[in-house]
Amino acid sequence: MSLRFVLDPDLTAELREQVVALWVDVTNAGGAVGFVAPVTGADVRPVAEATFAGIVDGPDRLLVGYDDARPAAVLVFADNRFALKAHWCVLKRVMVHPGAQGRGYGSALMREAEWLGRKLGWAALHVTVRDGLGLEQFYARFGYREVGRLPGALRVAPGDDRDEILMWLDLPPATPEP
Numbered sequence: 001m002s003l004r005f006v007l008d009p010d011l012t013a014e015l016r017e018q019v020v021a022l023w024v025d026v027t028n029a030g031g032a033v034g035f036v037a038p039v040t041g042a043d044v045r046p047v048a049e050a051t052f053a054g055i056v057d058g059p060d061r062l063l064v065g066y067d068d069a070r071p072a073a074v075l076v077f078a079d080n081r082f083a084l085k086a087h088w089c090v091l092k093r094v095m096v097h098p099g100a101q102g103r104g105y106g107s108a109l110m111r112e113a114e115w116l117g118r119k120l121g122w123a124a125l126h127v128t129v130r131d132g133l134g135l136e137q138f139y140a141r142f143g144y145r146e147v148g149r150l151p152g153a154l155r156v157a158p159g160d161d162r163d164e165i166l167m168w169l170d171l172p173p174a175t176p177e178p
Contacts, residue, residue, distance in 0.1 A: 003065035003073055003105055005112045011056055015064075018071050020048045022097055029098035032130035036156045051076060051093065063116065065096075065109055072100045073109040077116070088124040089117060110142045117171050124170050130154055131163035144169045 009015060023044045027035045034047060054060035055076065065073030078090040091113060096105045117125050127144065129135040131154075136146060144167040152161035 003067060003108050003112075005108075006064050006066065007116060008055075008061055009064050011052055011062065015071070016048070016052060019052075019064075019074055020044050022071055022074060022095055023048060023093070025098055026095045030133075031095060031098075032133055032135060033093050033095055054078070063109070063113060065105060065112070067097075067100060067105070072097045073105045075109060075113060077113070077120075087122060088126060089120075089122045091125055091127040094127065106138065107142075110139075114142065114169065114171065117169075118173065122171055124168055126169075127167045129165045129167060130156070131165055136165050136167060139167045139169075142169065 020041050023033060023035075024039055024041055026033050027039045027044070028037045030037065035043065051060070055062045059079035059081070061077040063075050063077065064071045073096045075094045076092040078092045080086065080088070080090065094106075094109065096109065113125065125144075127139060129139065131149070136144075140146075146165055147168045148166040150164040150166070153164040154162040156162055
């Protein structure tokens with residue numbers, strides 16, 4: 001089954017709860033999306049609400065990949081909020097439901113993000129990843145390259161500091177559709 005992508009869906013109370021539940025499930029399965037397991041909805045909700053505010057009030061954008069009627073993949077196109085950086089965008093909260101792993105949803109999400117990035121006129125996409133999980137290899141498969149590291153920037157537990165890896169994808173202009 002393939003995902004049906006929606007950019008900027010109506011951020012209803014139901015969708016908000018689904019995204020929070022997805023975020024909890026991803027984190028508790030070991031995903032690096034701003035928290036360290038174990039978390040509950042109460043832990044995630046304040047960060048999620050701030051994220052939703054940036055989407056509803058702008059300028060951030062939400063991309064949801066639906067498997068039937070349920071969100072199975074999500075990411076946020078986060079605006080830099082700085083005029084000199086308006087030509088590129090940051091991908092945040094890149095998530096695929098743990099129960100959907102192995103179906104190619106992560107690859108589909110990244111291809112859709114790249115296509116939309118070109119369509120929206122960005123020159124590049126940027127994502128940060130937590131060292132120690134092999135995530136940089138996932139992004140490298142889509143052309144992202146490591147452009148820097150912040151050593152020990154992420155403290156996931158006392159005595160366990162991880163590098164934050166900065167990944168970058170140049171986006172040449174989109175070719176016109178036939």
